[in-house]
Amino acid sequence: MAINKNSNAYIIIYTVVMVVIVGALLAFLATSLKPQQDANVLNEQKVSIMKAFGEADANFDEVVTMGRLVGSEFVAVNTEDKADEQAVFDLLGNRKALAEAEDNLPIFRMRKDDVTKYVLPIVGKGLWGDIWGYVALQQTEDNVVITGIVMDHAGETPGLGAEIATPHVQSKFEGKALYNEAGEFAVRMQKGGAQNEHQVDAITGGTKTCDGVNAMLETSIGKYESFLRAQEVEEFACGDDCCDLDECPADDSAIVEPTNEEE
Amino acid sequence: MKLSKNFTNPLAANNPVIVQILGICSALAVTVKLEPAFVMGLSVIFVTAFSNLIMSLLRNGVPSRIRIIVQLVVIATLVIVVDQVLRAYMYDVSKQLSVYVGLIITNCIVMGRVEAFALGNKPWDSFVDGVANGIGYALILVIVAFFRELFGSGTLFGFDVLARFGYVNNSLMLFPPMALIIVGVIIWIHRSINKDLQEK
Numbered sequence: 504m505a506i507n508k509n510s511n512a513y514i515i516i517y518t519v520v521m522v523v524i525v526g527a528l529l530a531f532l533a534t535s536l537k538p539q540q541d542a543n544v545l546n547e548q549k550v551s552i553m554k555a556f557g558e559a560d561a562n563f564d565e566v567v568t569m570g571r572l573v574g575s576e577f578v579a580v581n582t583e584d585k586a587d588e589q590a591v592f593d594l595l596g597n598r599k600a601l602a603e604a605e606d607n608l609p610i611f612r613m614r615k616d617d618v619t620k621y622v623l624p625i626v627g628k629g630l631w632g633d634i635w636g637y638v639a640l641q642q643t644e645d646n647v648v649i650t651g652i653v654m655d656h657a658g659e660t661p662g663l664g665a666e667i668a669t670p671h672v673q674s675k676f677e678g679k680a681l682y683n684e685a686g687e688f689a690v691r692m693q694k695g696g697a698q699n700e701h702q703v704d705a706i707t708g709g710t711k712t713c714d715g716v717n718a719m720l721e722t723s724i725g726k727y728e729s730f731l732r733a734q735e736v737e738e739f740a741c742g743d744d745c746c747d748l749d750e751c752p753a754d755d756s757a758i759v760e761p762t763n764e765e766e
Numbered sequence: 767m768k769l770s771k772n773f774t775n776p777l778a779a780n781n782p783v784i785v786q787i788l789g790i791c792s793a794l795a796v797t798v799k800l801e802p803a804f805v806m807g808l809s810v811i812f813v814t815a816f817s818n819l820i821m822s823l824l825r826n827g828v829p830s831r832i833r834i835i836v837q838l839v840v841i842a843t844l845v846i847v848v849d850q851v852l853r854a855y856m857y858d859v860s861k862q863l864s865v866y867v868g869l870i871i872t873n874c875i876v877m878g879r880v881e882a883f884a885l886g887n888k889p890w891d892s893f894v895d896g897v898a899n900g901i902g903y904a905l906i907l908v909i910v911a912f913f914r915e916l917f918g919s920g921t922l923f924g925f926d927v928l929a930r931f932g933y934v935n936n937s938l939m940l941f942p943p944m945a946l947i948i949v950g951v952i953i954w955i956h957r958s959i960n961k962d963l964q965e966k
Contacts, residue, residue, distance in 0.1 A: 514829045521836065525843050532847060536854040543857035 545592055555622045555637035556613050557651045566615070567622075572608040575729035595624055598633050602626045608726055620650055621734075623727055627719025630664055630711035632657035634719060638676075642734050646680040649690065654716070664712030675703040681724065681731075688725065691717040772894050776902040779960060783906040784953045788874040792866045793907055794945040800923050802862045803911035807904025809848045809867060811897060814876050817841045818884040818896030825885045837880050838871070845870045875899055910948045914939045 506513060549563035558566070569580040569591055582588050591609045594601055601609075601624060611622040618641065626635040636654035640647050652673050659665040666672050676690070679701055683689035689701035692713035696704050705713040724731075782788045789810075796806045820840050821828075828836050849867045852860035860867065870876065879899050884892040915921055918939030920928035938944055957963045 508827070508829050509831060514832055517827070517829055518832065518835075521839060525839055529843060529846055532850055536850050539854040540850075540857075543853070547857070 544596065545589075548592055548595055551653050551655075552611055552622050552637050554653045555639040555651045556611075556620060557639065558613070558615070566613050568612045570610050570612060572610050572727060572730055573606065575733050577610060577612065577730065598626045598635055602722075605726070610727065610730075621731075623724060625654075625719050625723035627715050627722065629656050629659045629667075629715040630709075631659055634659070634667065634712070634715055638720070638724065640681070640724075640731065642731075643680070646682055647731050647734075649676050649679045649681070652676045656712075659712050660709065662708075663706060664709040666706050666709060667712060667716060672706065679703065688721050688728075690720055769891065769894060772891060773898045776895070776898040777905065778902075778956070779963075781902045781906065781956075782875045782878075782899050783903055784949065784956050785963065786875075786878075788878060789903050790946075790949065792869060792873065793903075793910060793949060794942045796863055796866050797907055797911040797914055797945050798918065798940055799862070799915050800908065800911045802859055803907040804904075805852070805856060805859045806863055806866065807900070807907045809852070810870055810873065810875070810903050811900030812848060813841065813844045813870050813873075814879055814900040814903075815893055815896035816844050817876055817880055818892040819889055821880045822884040822887060822889040822892035828885075833885070834881075837877060841876050841880070842871050875903055906949065906952065909952060910945050913948055914945060918944075 550559070552567065553559050553561055553563055556567075564582075569582065569588065570577045571580060571591070572578075580587055580591055594604065594609055609624055613620050613622075620639050620641045622637050622639045624635070625638050626633070628634065634654060634656045636652060638649060639651040641650045642648075654667045654673060656665060656668055659667065679690050681688060681690055681701075683699075683701055689699075691702055692705040693702040694705045694710055694713070776782060780786070783790065783793055792806065797803045817837070817840050821837060824836070824840075845868060848870070849860070852863070852867060879896055883895045887895070912922070915923075916927060917936050920926065920933050920935050
């Protein structure tokens, strides 16, 4: 018996069988590759954070303490608890949730040669879509200084706004102090060229993206301001007899201790 | 004899990129560096080869009225397989290739070979035809990427080549128009050798 290959019944059955087979195949493939793909995304986040620290070759898991900002205190994440650790990275990956978060903000700390640096995630809007990244900060005697920044974007204009993702632009932020003499947040990409030591040159033709970067820095770092100012007190305002970083016990529990006492 | 001609024809005399002028879009986009161009070439070889093979196996059962839809489903499935595998095992390269892996679906070479060859030929011949056309495409990509990376970044596969001689990178090479010019030069050289391709 010959089958009529142009009959509606044949075509419908053919289509259904084909779609079921292909659907099952792709579902199986996607499920089996998911763990590896997630691991890649996680690794990329860790590499970005290490780049912001300026230690691109160091192993994240060995040198960085992950934490959350509760109130204005650094609370270390227990890395034994993989689910809790993953929750921090999930938040970093979810830019909308990260932008709206007000408490339990992710923060990363690294100590090296008696220098403590913090990396904060930053997230905002460029001209065409999201922009995001990580900024590394270090406390100085009377200010907070950017030691490194990495930024990426979803769809800024190539050659103009997209330049924020290049090391050339990012390196200009290094060494910029966050607050001016009046105590206001002063780091920004300035159209027409930097006017003072807090500003960096904006990108010609990328003004809207640079405005987005300015808003991103001010909003995202602003959420951590109370913490950053508390650090100032902890590290430098205390006398000889108070806990110096060198003498501090290395465990994480001691870090949150003296923050508010000096106020 | 016929099989070897099937294989060699798409490499030069009937190359899909420089003779049929297909797949130009991705040839311009992913040839800034050799590595992504190479991976893109391998991906297209995989897709053309297996879409040809599968469609050739199915060719007697496919209802002719939904022929194009079936081809698209097969091609799209293979492209998703490539995309997912790259994301899992070659994450950096897959980020550089971004949307262009997904756009293999719309690459005219793939559907062109299925429609023109696989539907009328035996599976093994179709498979060879697919591999050969994929290689023809990959070959042009790698040649273009070689010149663009060498003169644009001074490197090959990421290794310093020209920088040590004090070469200053020509960033013009990194822009898409330069790929078009290089493709044009390849076509020029190719036609001056194969005079039968020249239009009167």
